[in-house]
Amino acid sequence: MKAKIHVTLKTGVLDPQGKAIAHALGNLxxxxxxxxxxxxxxxxxxxxxxxxxxxxxVREMCERLLANTVIENYRFELSA
Amino acid sequence: MKAKIHVTLKTGVLDPQGKAIAHALGNLxxxxxxxxxxxxxxxxxxxxxxxxxxxxxVREMCERLLANTVIENYRFELSA
Numbered sequence: 690m691k692a693k694i695h696v697t698l699k700t701g702v703l704d705p706q707g708k709a710i711a712h713a714l715g716n717l718x719x720x721x722x723x724x725x726x727x728x729x730x731x732x733x734x735x736x737x738x739x740x741x742x743x744x745x746x747v748r749e750m751c752e753r754l755l756a757n758t759v760i761e762n763y764r765f766e767l768s769a
Numbered sequence: 770m771k772a773k774i775h776v777t778l779k780t781g782v783l784d785p786q787g788k789a790i791a792h793a794l795g796n797l798x799x800x801x802x803x804x805x806x807x808x809x810x811x812x813x814x815x816x817x818x819x820x821x822x823x824x825x826x827v828r829e830m831c832e833r834l835l836a837n838t839v840i841e842n843y844r845f846e847l848s849a
Contacts, residue, residue, distance in 0.1 A: 695810055696810075697810065697812075707811075710811065710813075710834070710835070711813075713834055714813075714830060714834060717830075717833060717834060719826065719829075719830060720816075721815055721816030721817050722813065722814070722815065722816075723813070723814030723815065723816065724812075724813075724814045725811065725812070725813050725814070726811070726812045727809060727810070727811050727812075728809075728810040728811070728812070729807060729808075729809065729810060730775055730776075730777065730807070730808040730809060730810040731787075731790065731805065731806070731807050731808075732777075732804075732805070732806045732807075732808070733790075733791075733794075733802065733803070733804075733805050734802070734803030734804045734805070735801055735802065735803065736800075736801030736802075736803065737801050746799065749799075750794060750797075750799060753797060754790070754793055754794060754797060755790070
């Protein structure tokens, strides 16, 4: 089973990487750029075949390691 | 219009961040962890309302700034 995880900064948390991208795009001549936010996208191959167990496991991975839940949100989907 | 962009390492390109995550998950007691890959997830707000123009613009942003197309793939979707 494969987990696809998105970790994004919570609304209101300053995103310097996003600001840098917006600034660089402006310098390259792109106009009409509004808010830019950068997050992480993590793909994990799991040996676990049971969906409920895999879901519980991935949730724990996010809470304990992958996301800093003080400032970040996470969401994930599982595929066979 | 909003663009959601995924930038991922191409297959075969070494991913040290992914390896570090896999190792850390093992240390935390998670078992059955296979390949782990870390990529970027970028959200950009665009003033452009025309979908075709927005798509061309985002493609150019990816090619010129957001992805290193030698080692990275990108894909994106647009939403109103």
